[in-house]
Amino acid sequence: MSQFLYLYRMTEASRQQNMGTPEQAQQSMQRWVAWFSDLDKKGHLKDRGQPLERTGKVVRGQQKTVTDGPFTEAKDLVGGFTLVEARDIDQAVELSRGCPIFEGGGSVEVRPIMKMDM
Amino acid sequence: MKPELSEHLFRRESGRLVAALTRIFGVHNLALAEDVVQDAFCRALEVWKVRGIPDNPGAWLMAVAKHRALDIVRRERTARTFAPELTRVLESEWTLAPAVEEAFAGSTIRDEQLRMMFSCCDPRLPEEAQVALVLNILCGFGAGEIASAFLVSRAAMEKRITRGKKTLAASARLFDLADAEFAPRLSAVRRALYLLFNEGYHGASAQGAVRTELCTEAIRLTLLLIEASQTASPETFALAALMYLNAAKLPARLDTAGDLNPLVEHDRARWDTRLVQQGLELLDRSASGDVISAFHVEAAIAAVHATAQSIDETDWNTIVGLYDRLMTIAPSPIVALNRAIAIGQRDGPDAGIDALRAIGDLERLRSYPFYPAALGELERRRGNLGAASGHFATAAALARNDAERRFLEKRIRDCA
Helix, strand or coil: CCCEEEEEEEEEHHHHHCCHHHHHHHHHHHHHHHHHHHHHCCCCEEEEEEECCCCCEECCCCCCCCEEEECCCCCCEEEEEEEEECCCCCHHHHCCCCHHHHHHHHEEEEEECCCCCC | CCCCCCCCCCHHHHHHHHHHHHHHHCHHHHHHHHHHHHHHHHHHHHHHHHHHHCCCCCHHHHHHHHHHHHHHHHCCCCCCCHHHHHHHHCCCCHHHHHHHHHHHHHHHHHHHHHHHHHHHHHCCCHHHHHHHHHHHHCCCHHHHHHHHHHCHHHHCCCCCCHHHHHHHHHHHCCCCCCCCCCHHHHHHHHHHHHHHHHHHCCCCCCCCHHHHHHHHHHHHHHHHHCCCCCCCCCHHHHHHHHHHHHHCCCHHHHHHCCCCCCCCCCCCHCCCHEEEEEEHHHHHCCCCCCCHHHHHHHHHHHHHHHCCCCCCCHHHHHHHHHHHHHHHHHHCHHHHHHHHHHHHHHHHHHHHHHHCCCCCHHHHHHHHHHHHHHHHHHHHHHHHHHHHHHHHHHHHHHCCCCHHHHHHHHHHHHHH
C-alpha cells in the first residue's frame, strides 16, 4: 500500500454557493460523513486530516516579505487535506471519485506521498 | 459511534441564531445576521465533515455565531449602528461580552423569535409574504424550497421574500410585545401560522415530506406562542389544538406515494393517538375566557372526527351544529361546503345535495375542485353513477396538482 494526499480545492464563491440552504448544507455534510466512513471501513483512511482557514500569511523570497494570503484572487483555494492509503495512484483516484466536493464544483488533487526507501 | 445530526438541525438552528443575532445587530442589519449564520454553517460543514460531528452540534454553532458577533461589533461599532436598544451596552468592552451572552440565552432566543414572528406578520405585507418570511427567517427554508411547497416560481418567491425583508429592515426595531398594536398583531401571527399549517395539510405541493414539514413547523412556532405568557391566550390554545388534532390524521391522509386519501378511506389505526390526546388536552385548555373563536370551533370539529371510531360512528349532528356556528363566526363558501357534506352524512345524500345547491356564494367555489367532487360523492351514494362520474370529471379538470388529479381520476374509475 502507498500513501496519497487528497487536497480539497474550491473557489470562495462556490464554497458559499455550495452551502446553499441550511437543509442542503446538512445533506451535504451527511454525504461527506458517509464518504469518510466508507473510506474508513475499507481501510483507506490513514489520517482524516484538517480543514484550513481561508486566510493566513505568505512569507516569500530572500527578503522574506510577508503578505496576506493565500491569494484571494486564486481560482481554487486548498480548503483541507486527507491522507489515504491505496494500492496505487489509479486506486487513489478511483476512491476520490466518491468525494462530495464535486457536486459543488470543487476538485480533489491526488498527490502520492514521496517514498524515501526506494 | 460518532454522534449523529438531529434531523433538520441546521434549518432549526438557523431561525434561532438569526433571532439572537438580530437582537445584537438590530433588524436593519438582518442581512448581516443571516450572513453570520451562513458563515457559521460553512465552518461547521468544513470542520465536521473532516473531524466528525461534535457532541453538541447546536452549542458548537452557537459558539461560532457568538464569536463572530463579538468580532463584528468590535470591528464595526464606529462605522455601523447596531440595535438601538443596546447602543450603550455594545460600546463598552465591559458590557459587550455579557450582552452577547445574554442574546444567546435560551429565554432571550425564544423571546426574540417571537418578536421576529410578530415583525414578519406586518400588516403592510400581504399574508402570503408574511408566511414566506416566517418560513425563510424563522424556519430556515430557502426561497426555492418555499417556492416548491407553494407551487410558485422560485423567482417570484425570491422577490416576495426580498420585498418583505426590505419592509422588515426599514423598521427601527423588532416588534415590541408591549406595543399597543399587540392584540391585532397576535391575531395576524395566528392567522399566518394557521395558513402555514393549512398549506401543509391541504396544500398544493404533492410531496408528502414537504407538507408534513410545513405542519411540523407551524406547530413548533405555535408552541412558542404557548410558552410565553403574553401570547398563550385561549385562542392560541385553540389554534394549537386544531393543529394537533388534524396533524394526527396526516399519516393516514397521505399514502406512501404522497396521494390523498379521503377521510372515508383513512386507516384510522394510522392516526397518531398521542397527537390526538395532546390535541384534546390543548382544546381543554382553550376553554376559558368568553370568546369562542373560529379556531375553537374548527378544533372542536377536528376533535369529533379524531375521537370517532369510523365515518358511520361519527357524531354528524354535533359536527353540523359546529359548522352552523362557524358560519356565524367566520362564514365562507368553503365552510358552507363542509357543512353541506356533514349534512349529507347526517341526513343522507339528498339533503346533502340540497345543501350544496343552496350555498349562497357558489361563484367563489367555481374553480374549487372539491365542490363538484362533493356533488359526485353524494350522487354516487344515491346510486347515480353517471352523474357522479360527470361531477368527478369536472372536478378533475379543476385539479390544482397531480395528487388531486390522481385522487379525482380514481373516483371517476370507481364510478365505472
